[in-house]
Amino acid sequence: MSTPLLEVENIRRAFGGVHALDGVSLRVNQGEILCIIGPNGAGKTTLFNIISGVMRPSSGDVRFQGQSIVRWPPQRIAEAGIARTYQIARPFARLCVRDNVAVAALARERTLERARRAAQDVLESVGLASLADRPAGSLTLTQRKRLEVARALALRPKLLLLDEVMAGLTPTEIDAMAVFIEQLRERGIAAIGGVEHVMRVVMRISDRIAVLDFGKKIADGTPVEIADDPRVGEAYFGTQIDETGAGPSFPLKGRP
Amino acid sequence: MSGRALVISIIVVAVLAAVPPFLNGYARSLLYITVLYVALAYAWNVISGYAGYLSFGQVTFFGLGAYTTAIAVIRAHLPWWEGALLGGLVSAALAVPLGYLMLRLRGAFFALGMLGMAQTLQVVANSWQLTGGGSGLFLPPGSNALPVYYWTLVIGLLGFATTLFIDRSAFGLRLQALREDEQVASTLGVHVTTTKVWAFVISAIMPGLLGGGYAWYLTYVEPVSAFATRIDLQAVAMTILGGIGTLWGPLIGGVLMSQVSEILAAQYPQAYLMIFGGLVVVLLVLLPRGIAPAISAALERRRARAAQVQR
């Protein structure tokens, strides 16, 4: 078997006495969609922070295409092909929407003009093209979520880290985002999604699901395996697969 | 820049270049001081306006340039402008390590750190034999005004050209991105540290070059005036009034503030600082982002209305 695209090995990270991540290991293959589900405070965002290089783990390793990246600075990780979004959207508020995306496109394009053109194409693909000249600070929550994705895509990543990109969206918008994520697979882009709710969508779009709870991975498998897993199946999905998509919160007790 | 703005700019520059020989001493010195402050404002605008690192200590490099020039002229008998070039070089050389060190600090810590830097150099200048201690260094007197004026004008133009480049370049976009959110910029592939150190170096070279001219203009350097916080505050106020992080802000704010303060000082010698301060406050309440953005917005509205009429 070829080396996985991403290998997370035995990552630990504590904040004071809180073990946000307590020995988590994961693998993602090229073009694969992995969803990490877990309640509030399970450690999903901390994991994304460590993979994207904005936070160092207390111990453990992250390898991307076989190379350890755990000590790399964020810009180097971004250039290598890992892009991320932020759970709470963080647009460059005073820059226009196009320039927000062009910043990322500059990692690939040599001139600003070409970066702006590339940015416009990406904005087309996420449906923000008509807002390209608006200051990003004026976008609505939904539009900001899309901008997060657009900026990440403009890096032309091999791996996309999507931190709660569905949170706060309406069921229709969630469906649109789900279709969008499924299209990544066709483009050969792998994705890790961090998801608290919307189990229905997770079941549909994931190749694999990992369950995180209090910093520990308690299950990892295909959607069917996860649904059948005695530790998670009944407790998590018995009542979770609801039709609104904006389902009830996790039955596990998360951290406050 | 539009065609019309370019034509106006060329005319303004031509006038600024042609007029000084015909001015009396007072008008000439007023013009020199105006151009000097506009140039300093352009320098400050790069690190503080585009990169978002408010500095209250860029005068560090102004003083450094002034002293380097004085020492080069007195000890090495170099022509003053070679001394001033050296001042720019020394400033850049200091700015690289200082930038790596100081730009880890954010917000008020950076602003105060730079203020401390200027104070430190002032103390050094005050106590070092090479810099003449508290009485400073005296340069050979002569008719120094015109060459220094042109020197300053050229550096001011370079400051404008640099800002124009920054405003339209990938470098400038990266600077503005890190100003908005450094962490996000880094995860989008921006080499944050390198980019902001470059901005800091640009904001250091210019005061270094200008300080050399200033020393030659005054024919002396002494610690208090060379590292005066007042010089920084003036450049800061001008840029904020004109529009921080904009191409035209330093020019508009600079010209306006020097002229108004001069007129007020002549009319109301006692109360002028109070009136002046009050005016600045009122203007900033009315136009919180400064004058340049307000003008752009007005032009934009007019263009939009004109477009509507055509349809």
Ligand SMILES: Nc1ncnc2c1ncn2[C@@H]1O[C@H](COP(=O)(O)OP(=O)(O)OP(=O)(O)O)[C@@H](O)[C@H]1O
């Ligand atoms: N920078 C930090 N400083 C201190 N504690 C932190 C920090 N980041 C995360 N934590 C703690 O680590 C734990 C895991 O948080 P994390 O944000 O990774 O969870 P999450 O799964 O993303 O949850 P959410 O659903 O709220 O996004 C929580 O207890 C949180 O309070």
Ligand SMILES: [Mg+2]
């Ligand atoms: Mg989170």
